[in-house]
Amino acid sequence: MNKPDHLKIAICQINPTVGDLKANARKIIEYYLKSVEDYSPDLVVFPECALTGYPPEDLLLKASFIKGADAALKTIAQEIGPTLAIVGTVTANGQSIFNSAVGLQGGKSVWTYSKRILPNYGVFDEQRYFSPGKETGIFKVQGVPMGISVCEDIWEDDLSLNPCAAQARKGARILINISASPFFAGKFDVRYQLLKRRVKETKVPIIYVNMAGGQDELVYDGRSMAMDADGHLRVLTKSFEEDIGLVHFDLNKGHVRSIWREKAALPLGIPEIHQALLTGTRDYVNKNKFKSVILGLSGGIDSALTAALAVEAIGKDRVIGVTMPSRFSSSETVGDAEKVAINLGIKFLKIPIHGIHRAFLKELAPAFKGMKADTTEENIQPRIRGMILMALSNKFGHLVLTTGNKSEISVGYCTLYGDTAGGFAMLKDAPKGMVYDLSRYINKLEGREIIPASTIRRVPTAELKFNQTDQDTLPPYPVLDKIIQGYVEEDLSYEQLLRRGFDAKVLQRVIQMIDRSEYKRRQSPPGIKITPKAFGRDRRMPITNKFTEWLG
């Protein structure tokens, strides 16, 4: 046999569903067969945990799940011909389980490499489940030595621990990393810079195979890459969606390149956040088999944006808007709510709440005798709206989308079981400023007014009483958003934030509001992580918590 002068490697960037072992196995087989048929590659690579979905969380504690994954892998192996496939899955050895890359060829498993560096920070809990692997991860394709690693392995900056660095030292001519790397805005650049550093250190090209799609609070943004030993990006697959990328590796020059096209990269910032929100919503809705979603349209910007994104994610026939005016709703906001529905072409319901509100106040009157009206009476209104949406959900099977943004959720400017009532909180991790940016972006993208200009212009108000605006209670959103970024996302202390120039009183009040709203967040629906630190699995705070930054 003549030595080949190049190798072709297919990147199968798929979107599996957690736990759906049979369907994921079918998808892997389909992608393998399609890659082989279309491109005759020498190697086909799938992402980390492609077979199980990621993260499987405590499913990993079930022996039946591990057994099921093993059986599904055998099913895949039976369909694998002479072209080597690398599949991310979970493997077991006695009581230990591993996050593994398995090489399949000629109907059977030919090698296993298990992740050595197990992330246990942020949203990751891998040391809860996995034991670290011990294999070196070098394998051969057409006689060419390559290194395989799994996600976090390649992030390790201590090169004495980094298995990729060791593989390069041992003669691997390509490093392949399979990942399930969750999105946050800017993460792509972090990954890109990381690969740059690694190829600079190792002088070996890297092929980075990421997952696509949404899983509860996480979105995988795809964007698999092949980077040359000189640090040039040669292959970039699609953002957020499934894709096949083909990498050409020149054995004489030792270079990788794309052999048929350069894909257009998605611009960073708002465009990628936009796509993340669409992907996360679409997959939550579809993977959980909801036919439709419903949401309250208040005439405000949060609900208008949520509706617009929902329509883009799953289609206008699957989205229903409901306006639920009270006696505090202005004709402008009610009009704007309807305008959004018309702009989007969605079904629109109007269900007034004053009658129900009156009924509540009447029954509560004896208990409230002698007490002044306060936020109690105000909060009943969003709770009635939440109940109406839930009733429509129960009756018709719609998923209720909540519309709160990260700024509100941070400081607890929301009513528990009211505007927080619902199954999915699309904008949970989007601060108010980003809500405006996304709204303007969507209008621009569509070339027409989807989110009404009047909505974008209006001073934000919860409309729970007359002449109320958010800023009666909260600092202006640009200030609030910056404090949240520092305190929540960067874990900065009060002292550090003071040095950023915030007013001490404002700062103390905002921090206190954030700390004291933990109980509300604990009962909030999941939403899509788009910043470096989202509420949910990412940030685990006690409810009972007496720590006060400025008191020590």
Add this chain to the structure above:
Amino acid sequence: MNKPDHLKIAICQINPTVGDLKANARKIIEYYLKSVEDYSPDLVVFPECALTGYPPEDLLLKASFIKGADAALKTIAQEIGPTLAIVGTVTANGQSIFNSAVGLQGGKSVWTYSKRILPNYGVFDEQRYFSPGKETGIFKVQGVPMGISVCEDIWEDDLSLNPCAAQARKGARILINISASPFFAGKFDVRYQLLKRRVKETKVPIIYVNMAGGQDELVYDGRSMAMDADGHLRVLTKSFEEDIGLVHFDLNKGHVRSIWREKAALPLGIPEIHQALLTGTRDYVNKNKFKSVILGLSGGIDSALTAALAVEAIGKDRVIGVTMPSRFSSSETVGDAEKVAINLGIKFLKIPIHGIHRAFLKELAPAFKGMKADTTEENIQPRIRGMILMALSNKFGHLVLTTGNKSEISVGYCTLYGDTAGGFAMLKDAPKGMVYDLSRYINKLEGREIIPASTIRRVPTAELKFNQTDQDTLPPYPVLDKIIQGYVEEDLSYEQLLRRGFDAKVLQRVIQMIDRSEYKRRQSPPGIKITPKAFGRDRRMPITNKFTEWLG
């Protein structure tokens, strides 16, 4: 100086509050001074994380929190005289933080030992925060070598890794372990057997110092122990509450004993679960500064028990019961609700819900046109009740207690934002069978009928429509509870459960109900862990999850 013939060691089993560094420091100083004054001990020992509370969760990611703990430890050190104190706290070294035992003496820190074995399973996330320690943990008191370890250290069965075993080999004459070991029913015996094994292996007496009190979902049951080298329990401190225990160590015989009393051990089973529920509730209410609690009294056993426990935990003047009858409420259940309130001597409100229910149905009628009545209309009722309780909470500052039990919460037999609306779910981890046992126990303990006999006798019903009973929809509770125990607490597979003799169809239906209710649990309030596996931090399941046990 003459060599002493015995040493006295004071166990300070305290109940700190997470994050309350200054108050916890004051408590530690008070307990130290009191121990020294009352008993002139040679050593005073506090539990794991006594200064920070446990678990501090992501507070540990805040540099200000670590700095605050350091400052508070210095404050304590200043008050510590010639008698050595061992205090559990968090220490830092560069970027690494440790779960440490610090020896304080003569106004300063004299040594530090940091936990080596970091638990990262169940409710524990220690590898998210801590680096493992490297010290051997041997220190001297009056020239006598002793070993110090922190919680999980002593649980390690691989004696080549277990630091206590190493300390014994190196000549430690007493092993001291400081813990923050959360309660579940039967855990005491697990700990006791563990200490038995360790003294048998090491031939060295062990002093085990545990924390007391509640923190969100966890309760620390105290019951600190001193066990002789022959495996006899010589000192046992109080259950669940703060206490000081004094251990006498005979240097000639090498024995430990209590020098003034044997404490009466709390019987295991229902009596200890009863105390756990009281402690968890009392501490959640008081540490979060709620003056009072409110709950719906349905006439059923869950709410009756919750009310009875609340009264026992915080006093009858701080508990308010509300009956919220609908047209489906029988005179018997309304009567029983009132009877519970009378038996307990609590304030009792009656707020009917039919008027509000009618108002809802009226406004929803156009949207529901042509649809048959179903569970939608039923679910509106518990949601109205939830809103009424929340309105009373908002107006008067009461904490709302939810009353659902673990059996219901497992299978989703509850209405989100309805009966799950509230701040604390006392019976969240108590299966229905245990609810009955606790009710009978309380009646017996009080020597009178607190929970009405008619309530205990009545077939369980949600009373959301006429002639409804829970068992129209669910298998009988004794069967359901056993399936939940196997599937949730023991993580058994469908196959394993089949082998326990359950009917395949019933089993499949219950498993499916449990799996599909994850989204409800994700939005449920915290409750007290009393079984080996509770919902919450203890069991982390994806919502989007297509794994089906019997399909693989």
